[in-house]
Amino acid sequence: MGDRIYLSSPHMSDEGYEMKFVKEAFETNWIAPLGENVNEFENELADLVGSKSAAALSSGTAAIHLALRAAGVGEGDVVFCPTLTFSATANPIIYQNATPVFIDSNYETWNMCPKALEEAFRKYPQVKAVIVVHLYGLSADMDKIIELCQKNNVILIEDAAESLGTYYKGKHTGTFGDYGIFSFNGNKIITTSGGGMLVSNNEKKVAKVRFWATQSRDVARHYQHSELGYNYRMSNVVAGIGRGQLKVLDQRVQKKKNIYEYYKKELSSLPGVNFMPSNVWDNPNYWLSVVTLNGPARPFDLIEALEAENIESRPVWKPMHLQPYFNHYDYVGTDVSEKLFENGLCLPSDTKMVEKDLEKVAKVVKELW
Known part of the structure; x- marks a missing residue:
């Protein structure tokens, strides 16, 4: 790879x-x-x-x-x-x-x-x-x-x-x-x-x-x-x-949590960078570390900047009611899902990442900000 x-x-x-x-x-x-x-x-x-x-x-x-x-x-x-x-x-x-x-x-x-x-x-x-x-x-x-x-x-x-x-x-x-x-x-x-x-x-x-x-x-x-x-x-x-x-599920969950905590420590002080929510009743597996961006850079700007460094990231899921195949079906709600899609970004959360990989990702984000 x-x-x-x-x-x-x-x-x-x-x-x-x-x-x-x-x-x-x-x-x-x-x-x-x-x-x-x-x-x-x-x-x-x-x-x-x-x-x-x-x-x-x-x-x-x-x-x-x-x-x-x-x-x-x-x-x-x-x-x-x-x-x-x-x-x-x-x-x-x-x-x-x-x-x-x-x-x-x-x-x-x-x-x-x-x-x-x-x-x-x-x-x-x-x-x-x-x-x-x-x-x-x-x-x-x-x-x-x-x-x-x-x-x-x-x-x-x-x-x-x-x-x-x-x-x-x-x-x-x-x-x-x-x-x-x-x-x-x-x-x-x-x-x-x-x-x-x-x-x-x-x-x-x-x-x-x-x-x-x-x-x-x-x-x-x-x-x-x-x-x-x-x-x-x-x-x-x-x-x-x-x-x-x-047999290694617990190890993978712990690694995913470590990745999330690293990003939060390094990036949460940037204005307009917010992390996925935390609730007292929720103990997540942190499958992906996801942020919303309301600052100088938009999600696709950051995706392109990361890709230029051979780093994979992706947008938040596009809501189903906006999808060409499903957009004629009824939708109940306001615009929350649309805003999460518009502003959301999934950061690399691979459990094989080492410290230098995390540092590289954080560096790209900080430089673009």
Whole structure:
């Protein structure tokens, strides 16, 4: 990878935990599709976060898709979704021929605004499900969101793709809703190269998700399918990488926190530089260190200056209601998400960064300021 400083790249353990499990898969010829690594990765992840069951899948997107299906979401149903998120949160709503309604963020959490959510419930009392996102590893205000979902008898799905290792009031994000999803994409805090996980305390629903994810193959000697299925299961090799990565999750969270604290120490005194919010009930994983800029330089000025030094950074997610594909769907809120997108910048937060890399990033920012 040369001397480039990355935003957030894969980081295998120094101890070689991943190769141990992958080697076992090769030696036993359990390469694909399933095997001990898949079963144990599910068990170990569920135990870690405190959920009764889990299904290892090909991506976090697949996990959201099957969570929506498990929730009974279908054609014509309304699903509330944060507007400030990656499109993978919203796309599965369309897969189910349902209708997304996008909800604004608040400045206190950068996540779904409970007041906007309450307004959306008044406007769409027939809503079938709510997807909440823990953006950049910051927990949403879950008590208020759960209260609204319970009051309206609506299924809650947590998109915790960016927040594995984040705690809300001492409990893992992804375990408050009816279903939680995690992602192990290459840029996440731990990675399997690609993959995801669905967790739930509803063991029957998780078993059904596994069934759908393996092409809905009925129990029969011949190939028989009574329901629509998907090729969504994680492979045994990929799951082996995940098992090894779980062993270093705490190390990765600590490193991400150190990166965030370094930036805050070096840059928070610059006028107009503000860091992502902190709440007493939130113990984030600091997946990415994100700032908003209201000074002499704009986010894209800084992105270009960093890129000139071979340093990767990126803007905050562009809100879904501003996206060409989604802009005809309804949006409830004000302009918070738009302002965060307009002013936000994700600084490089790669866990392989050393002191000189952090100093280099800080130097570029200070010189531009």
